[in-house]
Amino acid sequence: MRAEDVGLYRSPARALLAAGRAERGSEGTLAVAASGTLLVLAAFSAVVTTVGDSARSLHGGVASETWTLSAMSLGLATALLGVGALADNFGRRRVLGLSAAGLALTSALGAIAPSMTVLAAARVLQGVAGAGIVASSLASIGHAFPGGRARTQATALWAAALGAGIALGPLAGGALAGGLGWRSSYWLQAAAAVALAFGSGSLSESRAEVKRPLDLPGLVTLGAGMASLTAGLIEGRTDWSAPRTIGLLIGGAGLLASFAAIELVRRRPMVQLRLFADPSFVASITGALFTGLALIGLMSFSPTVMERGLHLGVVASAAVLAVWSGTSMVVSLGARRLPERLSSPIRLAIGLTLSAAGELALTRVGGGSSWAALLSGLAVAGLGSGVANAALGRLAVESVPSDRAGMGSGANNTARYLGGAAGVALVVAIASSHGAGGDGLVRGWDAAALVSAALCLAGAVIAVVCGVRARG
Structure with missing residues (x-):
């Protein structure tokens, strides 16, 4: 047999082996990315069933509970854009591994917190570490699955992991709080984060072709603006007309406007504002924002209403909430089977x-x-969440250039958790304004749910407009 004939036989074999390795690598990337996202969302949501016990143990009031509920959203929203840029520049596997180690340390800090102030600070830091995991996970999926049906299926699985984390967090947190105390929930999160840090070594490394400098002025103004707005919403629970409340809200809006101005003049901004000319990118950002405002905010507060207004136990409240989050997880998996023409x-x-x-x-x-009476509404809301989460995961990576997948996922998730932090504070403010005690919370819940539904519809209208514009 001639040498060139041997080459003809070897080349297809090598190609098949290479394709097999690439497919296994993509599957491994998806497994680690989905596991990381599940862990972050479990840590994010576990607090809804442990915050009451921690507040009683550490002598905290309603304001400290609200801060603790909002804190991880605040950390996520502040850090996602920055760590998305770091992941693009220095490698998504590296950032994911370091972020997992950071989540382990900050979860341990929450477990030993001596006060609600320290616990809220630990939750903010958990959010910063979780941001690195979420941004690098979704960006890694965008790199491993360049497009087409495979990307649709991968982002649907990522969205299902998101839903699974939200479902498992309150159940695990409530069960642990009832048996071993609320601190055990944070120790479990720390142990799982250590396992993720070791597992991240199996990822193949990926990064952007051109590095972007870290935008410190943008990070500072974004973080300070978010913190000020959240504080204003929390203060508004007692008096919307107070100078302190008005000052915090105006200051937060001004800082966020400064962030936008900084991004406009920077040569290499964290967020390329020209992307807002793309209807798909607008849909990605506004959809994530309204999801946080209208869904994360309301559902994060629902266990408190069930415990104090409807007199359910911690685990029972988590089980009822799981009707929403469990439905969302299952539907996210099925969403990949929707017609591609949609x-x-x-x-x-x-x-x-x-x-x-x-x-x-x-x-x-x-x-x-x-x-x-909550069950049917939670099931329908879970159906909607599942479809929306799958669409948002896909939009996050398809609405930006492939070498900026970290920025795309960072911007998408920043909007989600920015909305979540503001949404929790808004829901607590509305619910608390209807009187103290369980009966007042139940009356306030009705008003908060109505406002949240209106926000969802507003987001849907914007998405339709973007969809029509994208088709030209």
């Missing part, structure tokens, strides 16, 4: 509309009804 913005609009319908159904709890 664009991502239109899928997002469908998801937000269904979520609005579910939240409208949740307003029935106010008339002395039991927790069972």
